[in-house]
Amino acid sequence: MSRDHDLIVVGGGPAGLATALHAARAGLDAVVAEPRRAPVDKACGEGLMPGAVRALAALGLEAPGHPIRGIRYVQGHREVHAAFRHGPGLGVRRTDLHDLLHRAVLAAGVPVLPLRVGEVRQDTAGVSLPDAGLRGRWLVAADGLHSPIRRSLGLGLGSRGRPRYGLRRHYAVSPRSSYVEVHCGPQGEAYVTPLGPRLVGVALLTDRRASFDAQLERFPELAARLPAERAVSAVRGAGPLRQKTRTRLHGRVLLVGDAAGYVDALTGEGVSLALIGAEALVGNVLRGTPDRYDGDWKRATRRHRLLTSVLLQARQQRTLAPLVVPAAERLPRVFAAVVNALA
Structure with a gap:
């Protein structure tokens, strides 16, 4: 068995890497x-x-990508947009973001070990991973949306409503603008994110199980701009998206990122919440107040979870869904306030 580490981080995605870097x-x-x-x-x-x-800037990191100036919602012939008031966002390939964080973690002297974690054993002094030969004072579960550690500890809660799924593919076409486009259809949303001068990412969110092409056909105006021969990546999927968690602290295990709980990708805040959670987690470990982490996480994410839940409920109501964009069009200041509250 190796020496005791302060933190064993299980999962090397953005949440885990940001936690290790902090x-x-x-x-x-x-x-x-x-x-x-x-x-x-x-x-x-x-x-x-x-x-x-x-x-990311607070960590001294600058990701490569395409500036995002705001969000545009589209529904048929209706459009409404809101600009970000406090600096731009960024369209960045997931692989580029991961590579940036991975290199920063290695440069900080943190080992990234090619280990798959199995059994987790806790005692009053720390956590042991017998299969991996590791022991630490704290274990951080950053192992994703369907966290095996969360499941093994019995921390997951059942979710009501229809499960939602996400599909993503890239196309070698020019972005129409520096705004993220959100196309609202009767059974879900299509997100078009500018990633470069000749590259966009298209993410489809829906409660219907079907192929990417079949889902895209439900957005005919958008599909016409995305010929199949311009697709430059394979389709990747995720879901069910909503994951409820009983608590983010269990003994000496702390949950962060998607493993800590997830509402929906509707408002695109997954990475932001992962970075916020990573900072809060490490801060509480440093202060010797790990019991405060769950409350800090809830406070830091409350606005996001509330707004996302309200928007999601409206989008999933067949009578309300067609009214979301017209309402935003009639109340542009309210729409801009919601966008910037989430941004």
Whole structure:
């Protein structure tokens, strides 16, 4: 068995890597267990809101990508847009973001070990991972939307309503603007994120199970701009998206990122919340107040969770869904306030 680490981070996605980087820069001994080779790709809208850009800047990191000036909602012939008031967001490939964080963690002296974590054993002094040969004072579960650690600890809660799923593919076409387009259809949303001068990411969110092409056909105006021969990546999927968690602290295990709980990708704040959660987690470990982490996480994400839940409920009501964009069009200041509250 190796020496005790301060933090064992299970999962090398943005949440886990940001946690390890915060820990290293605070003088903590951290190690990351991640069996997949970097950079890791996954289904993701790939739009960083201004809050995520600021969080990366606070870590001294600048991601490559395409500036995002705001959000545009589209429904048939109706459009409404809102600009970000406090700096731009960024459209960035998930692999580029992962590579940036991975290199920063290695440069900070944190080992990233190609280990798959199995059994987790806790005692009053720390956590042991017998299969991986690791022991630490704290274990951070950053192992994703369907966190095996969360499941093994019985921290998951059932979710009501129809499950939602996400699909993503890239197209070699020019963005129409520097805004993220959100196309609202009768059974879901299509997000178009500018990633470069000749590249966009298209993410489809829906409660219907079907192929990417079949889902895209439900947005005929958008599909006409995305010929199949311009597709430059394979389809990746994720879901069910909503994941409820009983608590983010269980003994000496702390949950962060998607493992800590997830409402929906509707407002594109997953990476922002992962970075915020990572900072809060490390701060509480440093202060010796891990019991406050769950409350800090809830306070930091309350606005996002509330607004996302309200928007999601409206979008999933067949009678209300067609009214969302017309209402935003009639109340542009309210729409801009919501966009910037989330950004």
